[in-house]
Amino acid sequence: MKSVNKLKLVSLALAIVAMAGSTVKAGNPDRIGQAGATELLINPWARSSGWGGANSGAAEGLEAQFLNVAGIAHTKKTEVLFSHTNYLQGSGITLNSFGIAQKMGESAVLGLSIMSMAFGEVDITTVDLPEPSLGTYSPQYINIGISYAKTFSNSIYGGLTLRIIDESISNVSAGGIAIDAGIQYVTGNNEEKNNIRFGIALKNVGTPLQFGGDGLSTRVDAPNTNNVYQLTVEQRTEGFEMPSLINIGLAYDFIMAKEHVLTLAGNFTSNSFTNDQFTGGLQYSFKKLFSLRGGFTYEDNLFDDDLRTTVYSGPSAGLTVDVPMGSSGKKFGIDYSYRATQPWDGIHSFGFRFIL
Numbered sequence: 001m002k003s004v005n006k007l008k009l010v011s012l013a014l015a016i017v018a019m020a021g022s023t024v025k026a027g028n029p030d031r032i033g034q035a036g037a038t039e040l041l042i043n044p045w046a047r048s049s050g051w052g053g054a055n056s057g058a059a060e061g062l063e064a065q066f067l068n069v070a071g072i073a074h075t076k077k078t079e080v081l082f083s084h085t086n087y088l089q090g091s092g093i094t095l096n097s098f099g100i101a102q103k104m105g106e107s108a109v110l111g112l113s114i115m116s117m118a119f120g121e122v123d124i125t126t127v128d129l130p131e132p133s134l135g136t137y138s139p140q141y142i143n144i145g146i147s148y149a150k151t152f153s154n155s156i157y158g159g160l161t162l163r164i165i166d167e168s169i170s171n172v173s174a175g176g177i178a179i180d181a182g183i184q185y186v187t188g189n190n191e192e193k194n195n196i197r198f199g200i201a202l203k204n205v206g207t208p209l210q211f212g213g214d215g216l217s218t219r220v221d222a223p224n225t226n227n228v229y230q231l232t233v234e235q236r237t238e239g240f241e242m243p244s245l246i247n248i249g250l251a252y253d254f255i256m257a258k259e260h261v262l263t264l265a266g267n268f269t270s271n272s273f274t275n276d277q278f279t280g281g282l283q284y285s286f287k288k289l290f291s292l293r294g295g296f297t298y299e300d301n302l303f304d305d306d307l308r309t310t311v312y313s314g315p316s317a318g319l320t321v322d323v324p325m326g327s328s329g330k331k332f333g334i335d336y337s338y339r340a341t342q343p344w345d346g347i348h349s350f351g352f353r354f355i356l
Contacts, residue, residue, distance in 0.1 A: 044085055050317060065113055069161045072149035075149075081097070083350065084350050087117075088341060139167075154194075158184075163178045173211065174212070177206050197253075217234040295315070305342075335352075
């Protein structure tokens with residue numbers, strides 16, 4: 001059985017390396033801004049975003065679907081998540097997310113998440129009617145993630161996610177499919193203290209997207225007909241790539257006392273279409289009932305307003321309160337996180353979690 005599990009792990013690791021080698025050209029400044037579907041880079045979950053995603057090597061439960069899908073395999077039974085994010089406070093952009101993870105059998109877990117990004121109401125105008133008198137439309141991005149994760153041994157976890165992406169306004173849309181894959185390794189100083197965790201994940205590998213729809217067509221006079229006949233002309237749009245990346249994370253738990261744990265975590269993100277990022281984070285937990293965390297993400301030119309290519313300015317922070325529901329192990333959790341940005345007034349995320 002152990003040899004079979006090792007073979008499965010090696011196969012998954014080789015698949016990740018192969019996809020990484022063929023799709024990711026890390027940190028290429030010449031490609032910055034050329035990817036689409038960049039909503040895939042926004043963490044919609046309040047708990048893990050509180051320390052900037054530094055915990056990709058130690059992420060557990062459904063939130064791990066964003067950082068490293070292998071962490072979903074740690075789900076004990078059933079987990080349900082809700083999250084609301086005020087993205088770039090003052091811009092009117094919001095994210096609403098829902099997810100559920102369910103353990104299947106002794107070692108497998110299935111996960112489903114839905115993230116919707118709304119931009120508010122936009123006035124409809126045309127060349128002939130430039131004034132906003134035709135009503136409004138609502139741009140919306142939606143992505144759906146379907147995950148499978150498995151426990152290969154007491155130390156080794158792996159998983160895959162199939163993600164469906166849709167971007168649309170009233171008469172133009174684009175859609176595509178992406179795949180995430182990840183592995184996690186958990187060990188420690190002895191059998192009872194698994195305090196060292198490592199993970200690697202490949203994200204957003206998929207087909208190019210291309211916009212199409214009636215909004216890209218127009219009526220023009222047919223040539224040589226004295227303006228008697230008209231033709232419908234459709235404009236073709238250029239396709240765009242997914243924002244592929246690799247996360248490599250490491251975390252260490254310092255057991256300060258029986259009920260006090262201090263976790264130091266770090267993550268390196270190798271991006272295809274933007275600068276590479278280094279994130280460090282620290283979390284304090286008390287009795288698994290209260291957690292306080294913070295992080296900092298650095299990339300090239302972060303402190304130069306003229307050359308910086310990201311809206312994030314570095315710091316992030318968050319807290320969690322978990323309330324037990326009886327003695328059966330069920331819990332209700334409340335999460336909050338803040339990520340600093342420049343400009344706008346930061347990103348605020350609120351989450352609710354049920355462990356059933």
